[in-house]
Amino acid sequence: MFSRRNLAALGAAAAVLPALHRPALAQASLPETPIRLIVPFPPGGPNDLIARLLAQKIGPLIKRNVVIENRSGAGGVVGTDAAAKAAPDGTTMVLTSAGAIAISPTLMPAMPFDVARDLAPLTLVALMPELLAVNPKLPVKTLAELIAYAKARPGEVNFASSGNGSMPHLAGESLRFATGVEIIHIPYRGAAPAVTDLMAGQVQMMFADMPALLSQVQAGALRPIALAGDARSPLLPEVPTLAEAGQPTVAPVNWYGLVVSAKTPAPIQALLQEAAAQALRDPELVAAYAGQGAKASPSSAEEFRRFIAEETRRWGEIGKRAGAKID
Incomplete structure (x- = not known):
């Protein structure tokens, strides 16, 4: 890191x-x-x-x-x-x-x-810094709740990315390694279709550059969970960093x-x-x-x-x- x-x-x-x-x-x-x-x-x-x-x-x-x-x-x-x-x-x-x-x-x-x-x-x-967001229908509001939800349903939670080997893909993998959750990677050809399916509930969670998610988060179409980096963003001051949420080694x-x-x-x-x-x-x-x-x-x-x-x-x-x- x-x-x-x-x-x-x-x-x-x-x-x-x-x-x-x-x-x-x-x-x-x-x-x-x-x-x-x-x-x-x-x-x-x-x-x-x-x-x-x-x-x-x-x-x-x-x-x-x-x-x-x-x-x-x-x-x-x-x-x-x-x-x-x-x-x-x-x-x-x-x-x-x-x-x-x-x-x-x-x-x-x-x-x-x-x-x-x-x-x-x-x-x-x-x-x-990468932002982690989930579909708002998922019954979680914190990273701890998301991890607990995924652990209770191994292999049932999917995370989207903008493609194999992309930063969002490896961010999800780093969370998987750090927490032991069994989440399934679903690659897309770019961030836009991934975000569309995340809002539709076809996938449950996603890491992405903040601009790819910010407008949907602000509109309530997605729920922010945590942000990478050393400090909270003034754009989403209520969203904790991954370190604050208990995962300091996950830092995409x-x-x-x-x-x-x-x-x-x-x-x-x-x-x-x-x-x-x-x-x-x-x-x-x-x-x-x-x-x-x-x-x-x-x-x-x-x-x-x-x-x-x-x-x-x-x-x-x-x-x-x-x-x-x-x-």
């Missing part, structure tokens, strides 16, 4: 970044063309929104238009691969995710790129980060990293991310590299124990 201590260290490092001397913004130069920011998911999702907000803030800092390009497929792998193979001149970045560069490499039989060899991490961008926090082709010259990597980190400290962007349940989380490239390695180890262990596979 990426520990609370490590998350705190990332936050502390981000806090001192404004005071550092940042020569790259003045010394490096980019081609006189728009910059592509690949979003490896369809328009309208959390990744897409986070990318568009970031693009608006980065553009003026590097004096280039930053254009969003949605290239979805294979849980973010297709779009991330496009960035890995793009011209290494700084004109293509990708806002990738935990699924594409920390989970898929351990569960997908044939990856089209090697994370360590083909990608250069720039900065962690946002942390997105999705995340998004900015990477480029590993062949990109170091000065250009530094320029893009510093611009992104500066954008991620913008109060307007921080507030916009918080409104979606995300936390702006700038980091150094090396901190992000270590973060990816630890997340790969963590989710790889859970995925292999669950027998998860990504086709």
Whole structure:
């Protein structure tokens, strides 16, 4: 698990970044063309929104238009691969995710790129704690009640996910391992159909990024049970964290980060990293991310590299124990 201590260290490092001397913004130069920011998911999702907000803030800092390009497929792998193979001149970045560069490499039989060899991490961008919600007809209101209900009905409670090997899938598996409940995984092709069936009662529970569930929770169509992360969300202040609810080892926090082709010259990597980190400290962007349940989380490239390695180890262990596979 990426520990609370490590998350705190990332936050502390981000806090001192404004005071550092940042020569790259003045010394490096980019081609006189728009910059592509690949979003490896369809328009309208959390990744897409986070990318568009970031693009608006980065553009003026590097004096280039930053254009969003949605290239979805294979849980973010297709779009991330496009960035890995793009011209290494700084004109293509990708806002990738935990699924594409920390989970898929351990569960997908044939990856089209090697994370360590083909990608250069720039900065962690946002942390997105997973929210656990249930169909409101389920007679439970707390995590303890949900666990007791599932234990009394082994194999009868289903949990939905946005696909095999996705963060919501492994979140459910981590809860299963921590509590010993026999709950059944039902994979869907994306979060939207999973949420639809959750509201209809075809499945009973689901972990997901908060934006995928928030409007349904606020409308009373779903009941929130617990939230991952170190603190409650101001969007749902009555919902306890998983740690508060008695499961501190169940900590599924999705995340998004900015990477480029590993062949990109170091000065250009530094320029893009510093611009992104500066954008991620913008109060307007921080507030916009918080409104979606995300936390702006700038980091150094090396901190992000270590973060990816630890997340790969963590989710790889859970995925292999669950027998998860990504086709």
